Amino acid sequence: MSQQDSLQHSLARHTQALKDKITEKIAQTGDISFAEYMNICLYQPGLGYYSSGMHKFGKEGDFITSPELGDLFARTFAMQFQQILSQLVKPVILELGAGTGQFCFDCLTELDNLNSLPEKYYILEISADLKERQKQKINSLPDSIRQRVEWISQPLQEKYEGIIFANEVIDALAVEVFKYSNNQYLQMRVDYEENFKTKWSEFPQGLLKQLKAKELNLPENYVSEFVPNLSAWLQSITQNLQKGVVLFVDYGYERDAYYHSQRNQGTLVCHHRHKSNFEYFENIGLQDITSFVDFTAVAEAADDCGLDVEGYTTQACFLMSLGIQNLLGDSDDNYSKYYEKTTELKKLTLPSEMGEKFKVIGLSRNFNQEFSGFAMMNLLHLL
Numbered sequence: 001m002s003q004q005d006s007l008q009h010s011l012a013r014h015t016q017a018l019k020d021k022i023t024e025k026i027a028q029t030g031d032i033s034f035a036e037y038m039n040i041c042l043y044q045p046g047l048g049y050y051s052s053g054m055h056k057f058g059k060e061g062d063f064i065t066s067p068e069l070g071d072l073f074a075r076t077f078a079m080q081f082q083q084i085l086s087q088l089v090k091p092v093i094l095e096l097g098a099g100t101g102q103f104c105f106d107c108l109t110e111l112d113n114l115n116s117l118p119e120k121y122y123i124l125e126i127s128a129d130l131k132e133r134q135k136q137k138i139n140s141l142p143d144s145i146r147q148r149v150e151w152i153s154q155p156l157q158e159k160y161e162g163i164i165f166a167n168e169v170i171d172a173l174a175v176e177v178f179k180y181s182n183n184q185y186l187q188m189r190v191d192y193e194e195n196f197k198t199k200w201s202e203f204p205q206g207l208l209k210q211l212k213a214k215e216l217n218l219p220e221n222y223v224s225e226f227v228p229n230l231s232a233w234l235q236s237i238t239q240n241l242q243k244g245v246v247l248f249v250d251y252g253y254e255r256d257a258y259y260h261s262q263r264n265q266g267t268l269v270c271h272h273r274h275k276s277n278f279e280y281f282e283n284i285g286l287q288d289i290t291s292f293v294d295f296t297a298v299a300e301a302a303d304d305c306g307l308d309v310e311g312y313t314t315q316a317c318f319l320m321s322l323g324i325q326n327l328l329g330d331s332d333d334n335y336s337k338y339y340e341k342t343t344e345l346k347k348l349t350l351p352s353e354m355g356e357k358f359k360v361i362g363l364s365r366n367f368n369q370e371f372s373g374f375a376m377m378n379l380l381h382l383l
């Protein structure tokens, strides 16, 4: 068997094992919600897309995130972090879903250069595979920095001051898919008969309440999605943050744009080898399933958790406000490096790349300073 055949064989076995888990679950409980299906596809220990050894990030994987493009994104965030950390007592940073650990690596390196290291840098990561990769990356940091990094398996239990940060984590939370038909909301469920298939059922009361609270005005047969229990998730993460800031970066829109009548098939999408598709019953466990973020929902969840919403802007404006353009180096010193950095800057900031599709939302608790990242353009009024 050639190497290629053997790889295909092992991927097929992997998919089959995960399919078996899902069909077993359906056999036990009857059909499952799409959120349950998505959770298993992404996070089933050892088999889910994020939990297994798939490449995922970078050229060899399925998608590329801002910290994986180079160090500009993390170094710019470090400048924002420095300003915030300087206002806090014994501050810590908590990063959710740290991917390969690249953001942590570059951010701490920059904070060290700025003489502004936090007391601790905690990483809360639900994927055992990624936790391992993060550890390998962080191990190459100098001891004085590395010792500050600690992995935790649940949100911090003691009170603290600090920063909570997540890039592209909310888009990876499982979503409920709904259809609006005959003046009511129907929940998409996943069943199995020879193949996976979907069906529409009545929503359980709790979820229906969350959906109705959005007060959407939708045309007939409109299909979209939402993250269930977002407030509870945010509450669990921020409950012991006494003073400080939460920064989430992700692709998404404010609610009016998210549930626009023309976006009538929602934003759910799969990523496989740098191509998008809508076949969430294909490549099970081998491809990412994700949806855009409703930033109004994040702001509402913040409100429920007693957090203030300080700012909302595009990734481009956030990074430019902090002076990302000043990190390019000098073209006379090393032209090829300068060219590489300019390309990275363009990817992060151009509207046709990640500049406008990605947004940054800033939340705070007992923290009264303005954030420099929102100085150029704060779009809070859109939420």
Ligand SMILES: C[S@@+](CC[C@H](N)C(=O)[O-])C[C@H]1O[C@@H](n2cnc3c(N)ncnc32)[C@H](O)[C@@H]1O
Pocket (backbone or CB within 6 Å): 050, 065, 066, 067, 068, 096, 097, 098, 099, 100, 103, 124, 125, 126, 127, 130, 166, 167, 168, 169, 172, 173
């Ligand atoms: C799209 S990746 C982004 C990774 C990284 N932040 C980056 O920008 O490269 C999503 C990450 O979130 C993690 N994740 C998903 N749900 C999570 C949760 N509830 N708590 C913590 N991490 C989570 C995944 O395991 C993965 O590391």
